[in-house]
Amino acid sequence: MPKLQSDEGARTRHFAQPLTSLMERRTQSQQTDAYLEHARVLARQVCCAALERSQIDLADIGLVVGVSCTGVVLPSLDAELIPILGLHPGVARLPITELGCGGGVAGLARALDYIRAYPDRAALVFAVELPSLTFQPDDHSVDNLIAAIVFGDGAGAAVLRAGDTPTGWTVEHCGTMLVPEGARHLGYELRDGGLRVVLSRELPQMVEAHLLEAVESFLAVAGTTLAEIDLVAAHPGGPGIFDAIERALRLRPDALSTSRRVFSEDGNASSAGIFFVLDAAEKMRSSGRVLAIAFGPGLSIELALLRLTL
Numbered sequence: 487m488p489k490l491q492s493d494e495g496a497r498t499r500h501f502a503q504p505l506t507s508l509m510e511r512r513t514q515s516q517q518t519d520a521y522l523e524h525a526r527v528l529a530r531q532v533c534c535a536a537l538e539r540s541q542i543d544l545a546d547i548g549l550v551v552g553v554s555c556t557g558v559v560l561p562s563l564d565a566e567l568i569p570i571l572g573l574h575p576g577v578a579r580l581p582i583t584e585l586g587c588g589g590g591v592a593g594l595a596r597a598l599d600y601i602r603a604y605p606d607r608a609a610l611v612f613a614v615e616l617p618s619l620t621f622q623p624d625d626h627s628v629d630n631l632i633a634a635i636v637f638g639d640g641a642g643a644a645v646l647r648a649g650d651t652p653t654g655w656t657v658e659h660c661g662t663m664l665v666p667e668g669a670r671h672l673g674y675e676l677r678d679g680g681l682r683v684v685l686s687r688e689l690p691q692m693v694e695a696h697l698l699e700a701v702e703s704f705l706a707v708a709g710t711t712l713a714e715i716d717l718v719a720a721h722p723g724g725p726g727i728f729d730a731i732e733r734a735l736r737l738r739p740d741a742l743s744t745s746r747r748v749f750s751e752d753g754n755a756s757s758a759g760i761f762f763v764l765d766a767a768e769k770m771r772s773s774g775r776v777l778a779i780a781f782g783p784g785l786s787i788e789l790a791l792l793r794l795t796l
Contacts, residue, residue, distance in 0.1 A: 588782025642761020
């Protein structure tokens with residue numbers, strides 16, 4: 487285990503519950519109860535922070551996109567949050583579950599679609615993930631052990647609205663590409679003991695083989711090229727994924743330093759991870775055009791072109 491941990495570049499992680507409790511056997515009902523207990527708190531915190539930062543009139547929020555793949559609850563978390571946050575009961579809701587680690591970028595994409603269709607409205611996007619609660623103590627597979635090391639709990643949120651902003655983030659374009667032959671390399675399997683992670687060692691190879699085509703096609707539609715990108719904000723999926731991205735896009739060795747730092751300090755927070763990376767980029771004052779990249783089951787490549795103005 488020490489060798490595996492060193493190889494994966496893990497330093498610190500955040501968990502919703504003490505490690506000792508995570509090692510206990512849980513029923514699916516117990517996992518769901520724990521997920522609800524902690525997910526509702528995290529989601530509320532990040533949504534309140536995003537709304538406060540945006541200084542938006544709550545009446546202008548017309549869509550709430552809630553993203554999470556580490557727990558399944560009906561009604562979804564957004565239904566509980568809407569009255570707590572003081573949003574109008576007529577707000578549209580879009581829960582996203584099955585896009586996994588790509589869900590955060592996909593959530594931004596759906597919010598962008600909405601504000602372009604309704605420019606007088608705004609959208610709230612949040613992602614909350616508790617992968618630690620899916621750990622299976624009786625599963626001694628490599629997938630389960632690696633997941634325990636690379637994943638960490640976390641949440642993030644953003645408010646999108648139409649119009650020019652003098653400072654801050656602007657989402658310019660979003661896109662996706664499905665790689666069907668990668669379907670078996672990433673995801674979750676719902677078993678009697680709960681969610682079992684699927685994390686193939688062939689995933690970096692799939693990323694390296696298909697990412698350049700996806701990025702070049704995406705940027706061409708957006709009217710730009712990779713040479714005009716100032717920062718690549720990669721989902722913090724781990725060193726193997728980072729290396730594959732750098733090789734595929736022919737990036738300089740330090741191009742993903744922000745993403746690598748986030749992974750080292752916070753781990754892979756699944757769909758919420760991209761919010762961690764964008765926040766870190768802003769704190770480092772990495773202004774300019776930013777290409778956000780994330781991967782989800784499918785295999786799906788989720789892409790967003792953003793601009794950070796300081």
